[in-house]
Amino acid sequence: MMFFSQTKTLKNVATNKKPKHPNQYPADYYAGFWIRFWAFLVDVFLIACMKGLIFTWLARFNLPMENPYVNFIGGSCIYLAYFILLTRYNDGQTIGKMIFGIKVVSFTEKELTWSTILIREGAMRFIFSVNPLFLLGYLVCAFTPDKTHIGDFFAQTGVVTLKMIRQPKKYHLAKQVKYEQTNI
Numbered sequence: 001m002m003f004f005s006q007t008k009t010l011k012n013v014a015t016n017k018k019p020k021h022p023n024q025y026p027a028d029y030y031a032g033f034w035i036r037f038w039a040f041l042v043d044v045f046l047i048a049c050m051k052g053l054i055f056t057w058l059a060r061f062n063l064p065m066e067n068p069y070v071n072f073i074g075g076s077c078i079y080l081a082y083f084i085l086l087t088r089y090n091d092g093q094t095i096g097k098m099i100f101g102i103k104v105v106s107f108t109e110k111e112l113t114w115s116t117i118l119i120r121e122g123a124m125r126f127i128f129s130v131n132p133l134f135l136l137g138y139l140v141c142a143f144t145p146d147k148t149h150i151g152d153f154f155a156q157t158g159v160v161t162l163k164m165i166r167q168p169k170k171y172h173l174a175k176q177v178k179y180e181q182t183n184i
Helices: 002-012 033-059 068-089 095-100 114-130 132-142 150-155 169-182
Strands: 102-106 157-161
Touching (some): 033 132, 095 102, 114 132, 114 150, 132 150, 150 157
16 A cells, blocks of 8 residues: 555656756857857956056056056956946846847846856856966857856856847747758
């Protein structure tokens, strides 16, 4: 009797079902390595300009801006503040991401929260910036199906192209029909 009741309850349990997240996209919606790389280069250029302007302004007050420790700590603060604040207050986009039409989305939340942004943009970018060898963590996105890098794995985020999201539904349905016809 006990065995029968156990099997009956086991039949009602779903096995190996992956929970659906609010931002679930087909594989071709995710931004690839190169578009993310070019957006990152635009952002790094803008950060370097901001750092130059801020450090030049601070040097007017006879602060030791040439000191390597001040340079590293000040540069890191500007770098992290840029990514954290723009991603939070600009709906998952930095200026580089806006130019290339991509944005960060969360796989577990409808909108990016402070904790998700601090993990992805704060902790992971700091780790990547400490040692140039750690930048290889970005290469992972070239080989994963949803094109996520190491920081995305920890924060459960991804980067999608806005152009694909804005396509009319007819486009997506036609693409799905073509895909189903080729796989028959």
